[in-house]
Amino acid sequence: MESTFKKHRHQESNFELQITALIDTLVIILIFLLKSIATDTLDVEQGKHMTLPMVFNGMTTGKGSRLDITAEAISWNGQKYLDLQGFDTKKPLNGDDGWKALNTAMDATVKQEQADKTFDGKLLLQADKKTPFPALQEVLRVAKSHGYKDIRFVGAKYN
Amino acid sequence: MKVFSKEEHLDTELNIVPIIDCFVMLICFLLFTAAFTQLVFLEAKMTSNTAAAAQKSRSELDQFRLVVTFEDQGLRLATTGNASNKLNILIPMGKDGYDFKALHAKLISLKSEFPERYSADIEFKMKQQRAVDYEKITSAIDSIRHLSDEEYSVLRVAQKKVKNLELNSTEKEKNRARGHGQARQEPARKPGERERGPEAALSRRGAGWNRITAAPDGLG
Numbered sequence: 001m002e003s004t005f006k007k008h009r010h011q012e013s014n015f016e017l018q019i020t021a022l023i024d025t026l027v028i029i030l031i032f033l034l035k036s037i038a039t040d041t042l043d044v045e046q047g048k049h050m051t052l053p054m055v056f057n058g059m060t061t062g063k064g065s066r067l068d069i070t071a072e073a074i075s076w077n078g079q080k081y082l083d084l085q086g087f088d089t090k091k092p093l094n095g096d097d098g099w100k101a102l103n104t105a106m107d108a109t110v111k112q113e114q115a116d117k118t119f120d121g122k123l124l125l126q127a128d129k130k131t132p133f134p135a136l137q138e139v140l141r142v143a144k145s146h147g148y149k150d151i152r153f154v155g156a157k158y159n
Numbered sequence: 160m161k162v163f164s165k166e167e168h169l170d171t172e173l174n175i176v177p178i179i180d181c182f183v184m185l186i187c188f189l190l191f192t193a194a195f196t197q198l199v200f201l202e203a204k205m206t207s208n209t210a211a212a213a214q215k216s217r218s219e220l221d222q223f224r225l226v227v228t229f230e231d232q233g234l235r236l237a238t239t240g241n242a243s244n245k246l247n248i249l250i251p252m253g254k255d256g257y258d259f260k261a262l263h264a265k266l267i268s269l270k271s272e273f274p275e276r277y278s279a280d281i282e283f284k285m286k287q288q289r290a291v292d293y294e295k296i297t298s299a300i301d302s303i304r305h306l307s308d309e310e311y312s313v314l315r316v317a318q319k320k321v322k323n324l325e326l327n328s329t330e331k332e333k334n335r336a337r338g339h340g341q342a343r344q345e346p347a348r349k350p351g352e353r354e355r356g357p358e359a360a361l362s363r364r365g366a367g368w369n370r371i372t373a374a375p376d377g378l379g
Binding site: 033046055056057058130131148 | 175179182183186189190198199201203283296298305
């Protein structure tokens with residue numbers, strides 16, 4: 001009995017965990033992640049359910065009110081106002097109420113920014129790359145009527 | 160009194176478990192917060208139909224006006240004004256629709272003729288309006304706005320014709336060091352390497368047609 005116990009103790013003392021390879025891998029992943037982080041991204045979240053067009057050049061810093069257009073919805077500053085079906089802005093699923101709500105929201109934003117003296121007429125437009133021209137035209141017309149004149153077309157940069 | 164001998168073995172063990180914990184947590188954090196897609200924006204002003212704005216821009220537009228028009232047959236590039244040679248060309252559709260590379264090439268040669276003009280207007284005159292989408296509009300602005308892109312590297316040669324380019328002191332110094340006016344073989348650049356020298360100043364500043372006005376409501 002005593003001899004068996006001694007044998008076990010001897011085996012434990014020889015155990016060694018080789019983690020050098022693991023640390024190497026972790027360091028490489030860490031460097032990769034640090035390198036791939038875009039440090040100067042635009043101060044805007046990418047809209048959901050949309051594929052942005054790829055662009056080769058563009059500005060990376062800037063602010064503005066955010067208008068998102070997807071096949072299913074139009075959102076203003078992240079809040080959905082119009083329910084669409086296949087980019088059909090003429091007949092939104094929530095009817096004229098959607099347009100009224102969007103207009104009211106835009107108006108409230110403009111008034112708020114004007115009161116804060118931060119309104120500069122800049123609009124960050126994010127749209128699915130397949131958004132047809134008539135839908136853009138309709139939305140831009142509404143934005144223009146509220147005083148947004150500098151349109152910033154958001155895209156994803158080619159790397 | 161205990162005396163340490165020189166040959167005494169110091170049994171040390173480096174405990175790296177906490178640092179591995181930190182690494183793992185850091186990687187999780189980076190994975191969650193990383194933005195792998197870099198968002199950029201292309202700026203275009205909307206046309207202004209107020210009388211005051213029209214009056215303000217009239218003097219410049221009287222001299223030179225560059226208009227890129229989306230048409231059913233292709234992209235039309237036209238210049239008007241006293242300072243320009245009248246240009247009105249249609250860039251026909253390519254295999255994949257509008258030929259933005261051809262537009263880019265035309266704009267580069269036009270820029271070499273008018274290096275001090277920056278304004279360009281985009282108009283839309285198509286019967287089939289659904290043929291143009293957001294992607295095509297951004298492609299048009301992208302190819303108008305910047306005259307030097309990696310994918311258009313073959314067209315960079317045209318930029319060297321640009322005259323009267325305003326250089327900063329560093330670029331002037333470089334220009335002097337290179338010996339301007341002398342024919343000199345450009346060293347071959349490695350793939351991905353940035354273009355250097357004064358002829359690259361244009362691209363570094365994005366000094367293409369960068370005052371773009373869009374008329375999506377047909378007011379242009």
